[in-house]
Amino acid sequence: MATIDPDTGLITNIDKVREAEYPSLASTTYLDHAGTTLYAKSLIDAYSRELTQNLFGNPHSASASSQLSSRRIDDVRLQVLRFFSADPDSFDVVFVANATAAIKLVADAFRDNDNGFRYQYHIDSHTSLIGVRELASRSSTCLNGDGEVEDWLSGLEHPNANSNGDLSLFAYPAQSNMTGRRLPLQWNQRILHARKSYSQPVYTLLDAAALVSTAALDLSDASTAPDFTAVSFYKIFGFPPLGALIVRKDSAKVLLQRRYFGGGTVDMVTVSGDAWHATKETSLHSRLEDGTLPFTNIVALQLAMEQHKRLYGSMSRVSRHASYLADTLRAQLRDLRHANGHQLCTIYNNGLLQDARQGPVIAFNLRDSDGKYISNSEVEKLGIVKNIQFRTGQLCNPGGVATHIGLSPDELRRNYAAGHRCGDDNDVLQGKPTGVIRVSLGAMSSPKDVTDFVDLLKEFYVDLNPIQSSTTEPVGNLSAAPQVNKFIVESLAVFPIKSCAAYKIPPGVSWDVGVKGLAWDREWCLVHQGTNIAMSQKRFPRMALVRPEVDLQRYVLRLTAELDSTRVRKLEVSLDSKPRSMSSINTCESTTNKSSNVCGEDVDVHVYTSPEVAGFFTDVLGVPCTLARFPGHGTIRQVRVRIPGTGKDATKVGRSIALANESPILLVSRSSVNRLNEQIKHNGGVGKAVAADSFRGNIVIAEDPGAGQFENPYAEDDWTGLQIGDEVNNTFEMLGPCQRCQMVCVDQKSAKRRQEPFSTLAKTRRKDGRVWFGMHMCLGLQEMTAISIQVGDRVTPYFGL
Numbered sequence: 001m002a003t004i005d006p007d008t009g010l011i012t013n014i015d016k017v018r019e020a021e022y023p024s025l026a027s028t029t030y031l032d033h034a035g036t037t038l039y040a041k042s043l044i045d046a047y048s049r050e051l052t053q054n055l056f057g058n059p060h061s062a063s064a065s066s067q068l069s070s071r072r073i074d075d076v077r078l079q080v081l082r083f084f085s086a087d088p089d090s091f092d093v094v095f096v097a098n099a100t101a102a103i104k105l106v107a108d109a110f111r112d113n114d115n116g117f118r119y120q121y122h123i124d125s126h127t128s129l130i131g132v133r134e135l136a137s138r139s140s141t142c143l144n145g146d147g148e149v150e151d152w153l154s155g156l157e158h159p160n161a162n163s164n165g166d167l168s169l170f171a172y173p174a175q176s177n178m179t180g181r182r183l184p185l186q187w188n189q190r191i192l193h194a195r196k197s198y199s200q201p202v203y204t205l206l207d208a209a210a211l212v213s214t215a216a217l218d219l220s221d222a223s224t225a226p227d228f229t230a231v232s233f234y235k236i237f238g239f240p241p242l243g244a245l246i247v248r249k250d251s252a253k254v255l256l257q258r259r260y261f262g263g264g265t266v267d268m269v270t271v272s273g274d275a276w277h278a279t280k281e282t283s284l285h286s287r288l289e290d291g292t293l294p295f296t297n298i299v300a301l302q303l304a305m306e307q308h309k310r311l312y313g314s315m316s317r318v319s320r321h322a323s324y325l326a327d328t329l330r331a332q333l334r335d336l337r338h339a340n341g342h343q344l345c346t347i348y349n350n351g352l353l354q355d356a357r358q359g360p361v362i363a364f365n366l367r368d369s370d371g372k373y374i375s376n377s378e379v380e381k382l383g384i385v386k387n388i389q390f391r392t393g394q395l396c397n398p399g400g401v402a403t404h405i406g407l408s409p410d411e412l413r414r415n416y417a418a419g420h421r422c423g424d425d426n427d428v429l430q431g432k433p434t435g436v437i438r439v440s441l442g443a444m445s446s447p448k449d450v451t452d453f454v455d456l457l458k459e460f461y462v463d464l465n466p467i468q469s470s471t472t473e474p475v476g477n478l479s480a481a482p483q484v485n486k487f488i489v490e491s492l493a494v495f496p497i498k499s500c501a502a503y504k505i506p507p508g509v510s511w512d513v514g515v516k517g518l519a520w521d522r523e524w525c526l527v528h529q530g531t532n533i534a535m536s537q538k539r540f541p542r543m544a545l546v547r548p549e550v551d552l553q554r555y556v557l558r559l560t561a562e563l564d565s566t567r568v569r570k571l572e573v574s575l576d577s578k579p580r581s582m583s584s585i586n587t588c589e590s591t592t593n594k595s596s597n598v599c600g601e602d603v604d605v606h607v608y609t610s611p612e613v614a615g616f617f618t619d620v621l622g623v624p625c626t627l628a629r630f631p632g633h634g635t636i637r638q639v640r641v642r643i644p645g646t647g648k649d650a651t652k653v654g655r656s657i658a659l660a661n662e663s664p665i666l667l668v669s670r671s672s673v674n675r676l677n678e679q680i681k682h683n684g685g686v687g688k689a690v691a692a693d694s695f696r697g698n699i700v701i702a703e704d705p706g707a708g709q710f711e712n713p714y715a716e717d718d719w720t721g722l723q724i725g726d727e728v729n730n731t732f733e734m735l736g737p738c739q740r741c742q743m744v745c746v747d748q749k750s751a752k753r754r755q756e757p758f759s760t761l762a763k764t765r766r767k768d769g770r771v772w773f774g775m776h777m778c779l780g781l782q783e784m785t786a787i788s789i790q791v792g793d794r795v796t797p798y799f800g801l
């Protein structure tokens with residue numbers, strides 16, 4: 001049981017509570033309680049006991065097990081009303097899947113009104129409320145802020161108000177899921193008053209999903225309560241995934257206009273002759289709950305309320321604890337300044353400290369010392385590397401985001417036309433962010449969570465240099481010695497299967513390079529059988545364990561995967577692209593054509609349907625997946641390289657790739673890797689040096705500094721091209737630096753994730769808020785069909801044209 005500091009409201013023994021109840025928090029900093037809070041171990045234990053010790057049947061019959069479920073559901077319904085201090089004489093609970101389903105239930109009933117309905121919603125609404133407008137056949141209006149709501153309410157409040165008798169629904173969030181601002185609950189009372197005193201057929205739908213997660217919702221005064229209140233229980237207790245619509249009984253009639261019926265909502269139905277049905281006459285909830293209730297979830301809800309009370313006492317205690325931490329965090333974020341005095345964080349809706357009208361949620365953006373916005377997806381990548389979890393983007397709250405950032409509908413459309421989609425990487429357009437960072441606290445948050453997050457920003461984003469800002473720092477190497485040492489090709493690698501391990505080309509073997517890069521590079525990929533999306537190590541680090549070998553003698557791709565120290569699996573696939581060539585090996589290469597999603601782009605690939613192939617990859621990775629092949633002739637994918645300083649993707653016409661993400665060939669310099677490793681060591685990362693393999697380059701070059709000379713790290717940043725070997729035709733064009741993500745943190749030997757090298761790269765190789773390492777390149781003379789290179793070849797860089 002939590003003990004509370006009476007002055008601050010902080011739970012003083014939170015570390016003990018976390019240790020006992022939330023063991024998973026030991027290894028992570030969780031700041032997304034507005035997404036979902038976490039379930040306590042004792043809840044899951046109690047739930048497991050409850051289910052094993054009892055027999056819960058489908059609630060619709062007379063058997064003992066069925067009766068047990070029915071009785072339990074009745075109990076829980078009452079407990080839910082008590083949880084919100086709602087009088088069972090005035091309110092009923094309708095169980096639904098989640099808050100969105102509760103909202104949709106109301107919307108469906110209003111739509112079924114013979115004359116349709118008018119819909120008014122607040123600009124701070126979650127998309128779940130916004131979508132209702134598509135059902136409002138008479139009109140829908142977005143009220144642009146509290147002032148417009150007040151004006152509209154005043155319009156309702158006199159005897160000859162122009163009501164025109166149309167049924168109307170007003171919806172708003174009790175708390176913004178973006179900023180945490182709590183909106184006035186008195187609006188419900190005013191609407192109730194307008195309905196009773198001036199016969200305005202207006203009803204209120206309160207989206208309380210965000211509010212109830214960290215605050216008590218008190219419906220004890222029926223004269224101020226909304227008509228319909230939507231909640232999701234997982235947001236309060238972490239479990240079960242279940243929602244409810246709390247309905248004022250005296251407003252229920254309007255919901256009963258709903259035409260659909262299903263499952264237990266009817267008493268009698270005829271299906272032949274005149275279709276006729278008699279809806280349940282009993283309770284309101286039984287007429288609105290379609291089909292079998294999620295009865296085990298409802299059992300879990302009862303336990304969730306009990307355990308929560310045992311652990312925290314009450315919602316107002318949770319509220320004080322989380323608010324105190326959020327206030328501390330907000331104050332610290334506001335104090336973060338660059339050396340030139342500029343603030344790092346632009347916080348949206350600065351709540352007053354300890355204000356009851358502000359939930360424990362902070363939405364903000366970061367700006368560098370020049371005042372330029374920092375890409376949120378980049379901040380998120382560092383969060384992933386540092387194991388700190390928070391949300392970025394539009395947060396399903398387009399109105400709130402647009403208002404606070406100051407994006408006009410025109411700008412939003414332009415961003416959409418420019419290719420921006422919610423959740424993508426391109427999140428600063430025309431100098432404005434397209435979303436926000438949101439951190440949110442909850443019952444089991446601790447002061448350490450606050451410190452961890454502030455430390456992340458201090459470490460990576462506070463610019464300590466009073467003069468030069470971090471964004472003006474070029475990726476190029478300012479101190480590059482004019483005299484360049486001799487570089488040679490240290491190693492060559494191909495990645496036959498995109499995102500799996502490398503095949504190192506043995507020294508002495510000369511390897512073909514064509515317009516699409518090194519032969520056999522990224523010819524194949526793995527596709528998830530459920531989604532058809534090309535898989536990557538970002539999500540499936542175990543892909544690094546699939547080791548390929550290109551055997552040109554036997555013309556096979558040999559795959560080995562070490563599941564653990566004793567089990568090794570092997571598979572061979574013919575290199576011949578034609579499925580009819582059944583080679584001596586065991587794979588039946590029956591393939592089908594499918595459109596697969598590679599890096600956000602649809603590509604037609606041949607998918608291997610043989611159970612043996614699919615079985616191999618599914619076993620190794622533990623997800624249902626199979627191999628797919630780039631079709632080769634006829635399919636052209638274009639190079640797409642982002643050029644720092646332009647904020648744009650550059651597409652080089654005529655430069656094609658197979659299944660690689662951006663360019664045909666990636667060049668990595670050993671000297672740059674060495675420099676990076678020195679910096680990692682310098683930053684306290686002793687023993688955390690990374691192998692050049694981490695960068696998954698095709699060509700690793702190394703230099704041999706003569707006696708007394710130094711290496712030239714990052715010299716390649718300034719090259720425009722290079723020649724490999726002595727053949728003058730063996731020229732390559734540099735396309736630009738390679739933008740990096742947290743995937744470089746996957747150790748290519750063990751498939752384990754680490755913090756380095758991304759953490760140090762983010763400090764030393766950042767431009768435009770993004771992190772760069774290695775160079776993209778392609779064949780210089782595109783008309784050449786192929787050249788060949790090998791380990792040990794001399795590398796001659798070009799500068800300028």
Ligand SMILES: *Cc1c(COP(=O)(O)O)cnc(C)c1O
Pocket residue numbers: 034098099100101126128173175176177207208209210211232235243
């Ligand atoms: C989370 C949330 C929702 C959606 O809840 P679901 O459980 O996904 O249906 C709607 N509105 C607000 C304010 C929320 O915070």
